[in-house]
Amino acid sequence: MSVPMSLLAMLEEGPMYGLEMKHEFERRTGGVWPLNVGQVYTTLGRLERDGLVAFDGDRDGNKTYVITADGRASLEDWFGHPVQRESPSRDELVLKLLVASNAPGVDVSAVIRSERRASIEQLQQYTRLKTDSSTDADVEWMVLLDSLIFKTEAIVRWLDVSEARFASDPRHVSQPKGPMPAEPLLDQPSMPERGK
Amino acid sequence: MAVLRLDRVSRIHGSGHVQVDALVDVSLSVEAGELVAVMGPSGSGKTTLLSLAGGLDLPTAGSVLVDGSDLATLNRAELARLRRHSVGYVFQQFNLIPGLTAAENVSLPLELDGVNRKEAYGAAVDALARLEMAGLENRFPDDLSGGEQQRVAIARAIIGDRRLLLADEPTGALDSMTGETVLRLMRRHCDNGGAAVLVTHDARFAAWADRIVFLHDGRVVDEAMASTPESLLADGTAL
Ligand SMILES: Nc1ncnc2c1ncn2[C@@H]1O[C@H](COP(=O)(O)OP(=O)(O)O)[C@@H](O)[C@H]1O
Ligand SMILES: [Mg+2]
Numbered sequence: 001m002s003v004p005m006s007l008l009a010m011l012e013e014g015p016m017y018g019l020e021m022k023h024e025f026e027r028r029t030g031g032v033w034p035l036n037v038g039q040v041y042t043t044l045g046r047l048e049r050d051g052l053v054a055f056d057g058d059r060d061g062n063k064t065y066v067i068t069a070d071g072r073a074s075l076e077d078w079f080g081h082p083v084q085r086e087s088p089s090r091d092e093l094v095l096k097l098l099v100a101s102n103a104p105g106v107d108v109s110a111v112i113r114s115e116r117r118a119s120i121e122q123l124q125q126y127t128r129l130k131t132d133s134s135t136d137a138d139v140e141w142m143v144l145l146d147s148l149i150f151k152t153e154a155i156v157r158w159l160d161v162s163e164a165r166f167a168s169d170p171r172h173v174s175q176p177k178g179p180m181p182a183e184p185l186l187d188q189p190s191m192p193e194r195g196k
Numbered sequence: 197m198a199v200l201r202l203d204r205v206s207r208i209h210g211s212g213h214v215q216v217d218a219l220v221d222v223s224l225s226v227e228a229g230e231l232v233a234v235m236g237p238s239g240s241g242k243t244t245l246l247s248l249a250g251g252l253d254l255p256t257a258g259s260v261l262v263d264g265s266d267l268a269t270l271n272r273a274e275l276a277r278l279r280r281h282s283v284g285y286v287f288q289q290f291n292l293i294p295g296l297t298a299a300e301n302v303s304l305p306l307e308l309d310g311v312n313r314k315e316a317y318g319a320a321v322d323a324l325a326r327l328e329m330a331g332l333e334n335r336f337p338d339d340l341s342g343g344e345q346q347r348v349a350i351a352r353a354i355i356g357d358r359r360l361l362l363a364d365e366p367t368g369a370l371d372s373m374t375g376e377t378v379l380r381l382m383r384r385h386c387d388n389g390g391a392a393v394l395v396t397h398d399a400r401f402a403a404w405a406d407r408i409v410f411l412h413d414g415r416v417v418d419e420a421m422a423s424t425p426e427s428l429l430a431d432g433t434a435l
Contacts, residue, residue, distance in 0.1 A: 113410070117420045123403035124422035131383060131404070149400055156399035164237065 003035065004043050004052075008067055008075045011053060017062035018044065029140060047071065093155070097162055112163045116156055123152050197264050199360050199391035200226040200249055205258035207244050207414075218244040220414040221258070226393060228359070231386040233394045233402035236411030242395040243288060243364055245411070249393060250285045250362045251275050262360060280305055284353030286363040290345045292337040292352075298324060298344075299333035302351045309356070323351040328377060342369035350378055354385060361385055361392035367401050379404040 003025075010016060010024050018040040025035050044065050047053040052071035056064040067075070093115065100108045126149050130142065207219040219241045226232050234242050247253040248260050251267045260267045263282055270278065279285070292301050302320035307313060321333050327347040337345050346369045353361055361382060367375035379401055382392050386406075394405060402408050410418040 113418050116410075117418055120399055120403060120408055120420045121422035123399055124405070124408075124420070127403040128422075131380075149403070153398075153400040160237070160397075 002078070003039070004047055005075060005078045007040065007043055007047065008052060008071050008078075011065060011067040012072065012075060015056045015059075015064050015066045017059060017064045019062065029144075031141075101166060108166050109163055112159050112166075116159045119152050119156050119159070123149060123156070126152065198225040198261070199228050199230075199263060200224070200393065201261040202245070202249065203259045203261070205245075205248060205255045205260060207241075207248060207253065208256045217414045219248070219255070222411075222414075222416055223258075224409060224416070226360075226391045228389050228391050229386055230407065231382060231392045231394065231405045233396060233405035233408045234411060235395075235397055235399070235402050235408055237397070240411040241414040242411055244414075246285075246362050246364050246393060246395055249360075250283050251279055252285070280309055281356075282359050284356075284358040284361045286346075286349050286353045286361075286366045288364040288368070290337075290349040292345055292348055294337050297334045297336055298329065298340065298348045298351075301337070301348055302355055305352060306356055319355055320351065323355045324348070326381065327351055328374070343371065343374055346370055347374070347378070350381070354381060359390050361390060363392065364395045365397070366394070367396060367398060372400075375401055 006025055006028070007021055010021055010028075016024070018037045021040050021044075022035050022037050025040075026033070041063070044053060048055060048065070050070075052068055052074055053065045054068050056066040058064065096115075097108065097111065100106045100111045126145055130145050130149075202222055202224040205219060205222045206217070209216040209218055222241075222245065224232070224245075234245060236242055244253070248255055249262070251260070251262070251270075254268060262278060265278070267275065267278075293304070296304065299317055299320040302323055303313075303316035306316035306319060311319075321330075324330065324333055324347070327350060329344065329347050329351070332340065332344060335344075337348070340348065346366065350363070350366055353363065363382065366378055366382075370378060375398075379394075382394060383404055386392050394402070396402050406421065408420040409416055410420070
């Protein structure tokens with residue numbers, strides 16, 4: 001989530017000062033990511049140093065900023081190119097399955113089951129946040145929940161496919177049943193919260 | 197009393213080396229207000245479980261109770277009556293009647309129950325509208341897309357005051373937004389005191405349930421039930 005780019009996008013519509021930007025940012029993201037004024041000014045300072053915004057004087061005692069030509073180009077670039085995804089090699093869950101599949105005495109399908117249960121329970125919690133809102137209220141909030149839901153669903157699908165793959169692999173067919181795996185990897189789901 | 201109760205139910209097809217254990221020793225209870233999802237790979241027994249719950253098939257062992265009555269003790273007429281009155285069933289392959297319009301397909305169960313034609317038709321139009329099918333009431337199934345036929349099938353299952361809703365992959369032909377509409381309806385059905393079993397292999401839709409049961413080779417292998425998220429309880433600012 002790029003705060004600098006979001007600030008640039010707001011300045012694209014006209015000069016603004018910090019507090020205004022904080023409120024506008026929170027409105028646009030459904031209040032999901034609270035931002036303090038200090039953060040806004042720190043970010044603006046960095047953008048100014050890089051020549052992407054310029055100080056535009058005081059308005060009612062508030063330091064006001066405008067976007068520069070370079071700022072505009074960089075914003076255009078952001079919208080025009082896909083977001084950089086995190087490197088997939090660091091995924092702990094993938095690593096856990098790969099290690100489990102080769103560890104003697106570990107039942108990889110039991111590991112998968114417990115991970116799947118945890119993922120689905122997390123999905124249930126996200127979905128409850130959705131059911132508590134009405135169909136068309138708060139589009140931003142729904143879009144955020146959808147993104148969490150689809151990401152978690154993708155994990156479940158991948159677990160299903162992995163289970164089938166391990167089951168069809170002769171090396172895994174008659175694994176001795178190990179003890180129930182320890183706690184699933186999912187961190188205690190940090191539930192998104194709406195601010196305000 | 198549970199709306200649906202499966203007590204150590206098995207369903208074996210054939211015998212000897214062609215024997216298929218479609219369902220083995222499954223117990224499941226669904227209370228009023230509860231939405232239960234059943235997940236599992238293809239061939240794991242999901243449709244079998246649902247047909248047994250709806251009295252479309254009988255178990256080879258164990259018992260199935262709907263609203264307290266053991267389906268095995270009912271005669272054909274009683275079973276048919278229970279199916280029309282208490283159970284709404286959404287089939288995996290819609291099962292719409294080709295010669296009837298969308299609204300006629302939906303109103304049929306009410307008419308069979310003696311509700312007058314006009315009233316049944318009105319209720320059907322209503323049920324279709326709730327599934328965003330207004331304007332398509334007079335189309336024949338052949339002139340509807342897969343997703344639209346699916347919604348007619350769902351409307352037919354939710355019409356009337358049938359307490360137990362059984363749905364076999366009801367979101368299979370639907371896009372995400374329409375699928376969500378269907379789940380909201382099922383959720384509301386249960387929140388209003390009904391009960392439902394949803395068969396799906398889509399975790400995103402299963403997550404609307406209170407409880408998720410996982411089948412594998414005819415057996416229940418796991419169950420999921422999320423606790424209420426703590427942050428919702430922690431302070432009032434969460435929502
Ligand atoms: N009438 C039948 N005769 C023989 N086998 C059957 C019959 N109906 C279902 N089965 C078998 O029972 C198993 C479970 O089927 P089903 O309940 O349709 O699975 P699912 O809906 O999970 O895909 C499958 O192996 C299927 O081939
Ligand atoms: Mg099936």
